[in-house]
Amino acid sequence: MSQITTFDTFSELAGKALTCLYETGSQKKTLFVFFSTVLCSVIAEAAVPPVRITEFMYNGSEFIEFTNAGDLPVDMTGWSFDDDSRVPGSVSLGAFGIIQPGESVILSESPAEEFRAHWNLSGQVKIIGDNDNNLSRNDEINLFDATGALVDRLTFGDQNFPGTPRTHEHSAWVGADALGENNIAGWTLSSSGDAEGSFASTDGQYGSPGKSTRSNALPVTLVSFTATLSETAVDLRWVIADYEEGVVFDIQRSYDGYRFETIHQVPLVSDRHGFFFRDENPAPGRQLLYYRLGVTGKDGKTEFSAIRSVETDRPGEMISLYPNPAVNGALTVKTPEKAAVSLKVYNSLGMEQRRIEFRENTSFETSDWPSGTYLLHFTTRSGQQFRRTLVVIN
């Protein structure tokens, strides 16, 4: 039988879920299916960092470009590349270190500094050189994470897939629909001034190593973004460095870290680098709030910042039970508001035992319940949810 863990408060549960956002362990996912499918879907989405193969050239200035197409930094320690032999660990990519959202990095056949000079790349672009696991005309690119799990794959070859790019002295780049899809038909041969901004190397080869339009890059450089609780309000502060004119910030709030709504818009002001917004009334009774910035550039495209969470501390507004453990008698429930409350009671196996509807404070008998641990799941009329563990001894 699988073991079911219970939590004393919903905030404890939510706190653990947040921690879990950055973990890939499957054990916890199973646990959260029981409590919250919404949180679980967030966890599942965040489990595999979306580092993607975004460009390659098999012959000439041979290289592979990987881009962090997600919203969170990715630590490449333990990651690796292999060609069509598909063996994790063949070529270490750990030297890339942490790849920021939107950053593109290069694995090249030539020594790193030779490649950098050849393409006139700045010192900012991370390059791992001397790759001797080389690509042939019909070959495969496999990207593995630190656990050896396949993160992205591209099988290519103009002979095996007629009509697709042959990347001889011109690289190919991935279109939006083919990103992470292993579909070479969705790739385009680089040419001067194409939609990818491809350019010529010092000896007239074409590509765009070190940058990708598949990145989720914000149209500003977000230096910092914080959300802090200030009594009942939440203060959001962000600092930008480089930016383009015409940028608009959407301040977005969520109660589950998944579905966001825009609560305010702030236009960029030229020469200003620090911004502030106070969310005066974030949501009475909510224990956990999430914020992010939507940043819309002049091309109308919106990209999102990393998510910040704020835990509110309002014990007076939470549901309390007493006595707990409930021994041979009545249980009293104190509720935060005069609102209809529906209560579902689950036993320690997660099976629903009973439903109780009530308004504001109430008490009910537990003397006829089998002794054991129960999970009480309250939902108020306004949609707030609270979970409590109750021990009954009869």
Ligand SMILES: [Ca+2]
């Ligand atoms: Ca080659």
Ligand SMILES: [Ca+2]
């Ligand atoms: Ca090969």
Ligand SMILES: [Ca+2]
């Ligand atoms: Ca590129």
